[in-house]
Amino acid sequence: MTDFAQAAEAATAAMRDVFPETPLSHNDWLSDRFGADIWLKREDLSPVRSYKLRGAFNAMRKMDGSRVACASAGNHAQGVAWMCRHLGVDGVIFMPVTTPGQKIAKTRIFGGERVEIRLTGDFFDATLRAAQDFCAETGAQFLSPFDDADVIEGQASVAVEMLTQMPVPPDLVVLPVGGGGLSAGMLGYFRAKGVVPEIRYVEPAGGASLSAALAAGRPVTLETLDSFVDGAAVARIGDRTFEILRQVPPQHVLRVPENRICVTIQEMLNTEGIVLEPAGALSIDALRDLGPEIAGRRVVCVTSGGNFDFERLPDVKERALRHSGLKKYYVLRMPQRPGALREFLDVLGPSDDIARFEYLKKSARNFGSVLIGIESADPGAFEGLERRMDGMGFAWRDLTDDPVLGELVI
Structure with missing residues (x-):
C-alpha cells in the first residue's frame, strides 16, 4: 500500500471524530430500470449535503x-x-x-x-x-476547491468508505467531474490499493473541461461555459487533478446534456424522494448512455451533492419538458383580422395545451408575430400540429432548440 492510500485512510479515520460516513445504499428502482445492480454513494447526505466537506476538512486540519x-x-x-x-x-x-x-x-x-x-x-x-x-x-x-494535494487526499475518502461498505468491490463506478478533485482522489486511491474498478467520468456538455484537456494533452480553458450545472461547471480542470487523470481513456468520459439532467432531477425527486442538485444528478443521468454496458453488473453512482434551490424548480421543469419533447416554442405569423386566433385554436390537437401566448410585434398592419408555447402529453403530437399549421397556411418557426433566439424570447 502506497503513502497516498495510507494518507487517505488516515484522513478518513480522522473524519469520524467530526462527521459520520455517508450511506452506500442499493437503489431498487434504478436497478430494475437499467437491469443492473445499482448502488448510490450518497454524498448528498453529508452534513453540508456534498462531498466537499471532506477536502476542506483534510486541508484545514493541516493548516x-x-x-x-x-x-x-x-x-x-x-x-x-x-x-x-x-x-x-x-x-x-x-x-x-x-x-x-x-x-x-x-x-x-x-x-x-x-x-x-x-x-x-x-x-x-x-x-x-x-x-x-x-x-x-x-x-x-x-484553499483550492479541487487543485490541492490535501483536498484531493480528502476527497479520496469517498473511495475508502465505498470499499469498506460494499461486500465485494464494484464492477463500475460512475463519477461526476468538475475541477477533478473527487475523480482524481478516488482514482488515486483505487490505484494505490491495487483495486481499480472500471470508471466512467461524467461532465455537463456545456462544461466538459476534462474532455478538452484529454484532447489537448494538458489543461485548457473552455471558450464558453454553461453554468447551469453550477457544481461542475468549471472552465479549466486543475493542473494537479489532471496529472492523475491524464491517462483516462477519452471514451470513458461522458458528456451529458444539461436539459436531460433536469429530467433525472425530476425523476429522482418524484420517484425516489431524493433531492439532487444538477451536479449531484450527473452520475445517475449517465446511466442512460451506458445502457447494455452495465447490464447485470454492480455499479456505484456517486451522488455528489443535494444543495438544490427549489426556486430553480420551474426552470428544471421547463428544461425537462423541452428535452423530453413535451414542450415546443414557435413564432407564428398571425393574420391581423377577426377570427384568425380562433382558426389557430382549431389546429390544436386534443392533448395540446397553450402554455404561453405573446404578441412580439403588435403594430403590424396585416400580420403580427406571436410567440406561442405548446405543451403536449405526447411528443409525437407536434408532427401533426406542424402539419396542420402548414395546411391552414400559418407561417411558423420552431424556436425550441435555437440557442440564440431561445435566449432572447423564451
Missing part, C-alpha cells in the same frame, strides 16, 4: 494559519464554512454572483460569525482570481 480564503460556486464554500466554525478559524469566502441563493444562505448558516461572504464574478474562474488576489494582498491561506 497552521488563523485565516483562510476560498472561491466556490457553493459546495466547497459550505464545506469550508462548516470547518471554519468547527475549528474556530476565520474565513473569507468568494462566490460567483450567479450562485443560487440557497447555497449562499446555507454557507452563512454553516460559518456563522466566522465567515465573510463576498459575491464577485459571473463565472467561477473570475471568482477564483478574486480570492487568489485577496490572499496575495492579505496573507490569508488560499
Whole structure:
C-alpha cells in the first residue's frame, strides 16, 4: 500500500471524530430500470449535503494559519464554512454572483460569525482570481476547491468508505467531474490499493473541461461555459487533478446534456424522494448512455451533492419538458383580422395545451408575430400540429432548440 492510500485512510479515520460516513445504499428502482445492480454513494447526505466537506476538512486540519480564503460556486464554500466554525478559524469566502441563493444562505448558516461572504464574478474562474488576489494582498491561506494535494487526499475518502461498505468491490463506478478533485482522489486511491474498478467520468456538455484537456494533452480553458450545472461547471480542470487523470481513456468520459439532467432531477425527486442538485444528478443521468454496458453488473453512482434551490424548480421543469419533447416554442405569423386566433385554436390537437401566448410585434398592419408555447402529453403530437399549421397556411418557426433566439424570447 502506497503513502497516498495510507494518507487517505488516515484522513478518513480522522473524519469520524467530526462527521459520520455517508450511506452506500442499493437503489431498487434504478436497478430494475437499467437491469443492473445499482448502488448510490450518497454524498448528498453529508452534513453540508456534498462531498466537499471532506477536502476542506483534510486541508484545514493541516493548516497552521488563523485565516483562510476560498472561491466556490457553493459546495466547497459550505464545506469550508462548516470547518471554519468547527475549528474556530476565520474565513473569507468568494462566490460567483450567479450562485443560487440557497447555497449562499446555507454557507452563512454553516460559518456563522466566522465567515465573510463576498459575491464577485459571473463565472467561477473570475471568482477564483478574486480570492487568489485577496490572499496575495492579505496573507490569508488560499484553499483550492479541487487543485490541492490535501483536498484531493480528502476527497479520496469517498473511495475508502465505498470499499469498506460494499461486500465485494464494484464492477463500475460512475463519477461526476468538475475541477477533478473527487475523480482524481478516488482514482488515486483505487490505484494505490491495487483495486481499480472500471470508471466512467461524467461532465455537463456545456462544461466538459476534462474532455478538452484529454484532447489537448494538458489543461485548457473552455471558450464558453454553461453554468447551469453550477457544481461542475468549471472552465479549466486543475493542473494537479489532471496529472492523475491524464491517462483516462477519452471514451470513458461522458458528456451529458444539461436539459436531460433536469429530467433525472425530476425523476429522482418524484420517484425516489431524493433531492439532487444538477451536479449531484450527473452520475445517475449517465446511466442512460451506458445502457447494455452495465447490464447485470454492480455499479456505484456517486451522488455528489443535494444543495438544490427549489426556486430553480420551474426552470428544471421547463428544461425537462423541452428535452423530453413535451414542450415546443414557435413564432407564428398571425393574420391581423377577426377570427384568425380562433382558426389557430382549431389546429390544436386534443392533448395540446397553450402554455404561453405573446404578441412580439403588435403594430403590424396585416400580420403580427406571436410567440406561442405548446405543451403536449405526447411528443409525437407536434408532427401533426406542424402539419396542420402548414395546411391552414400559418407561417411558423420552431424556436425550441435555437440557442440564440431561445435566449432572447423564451
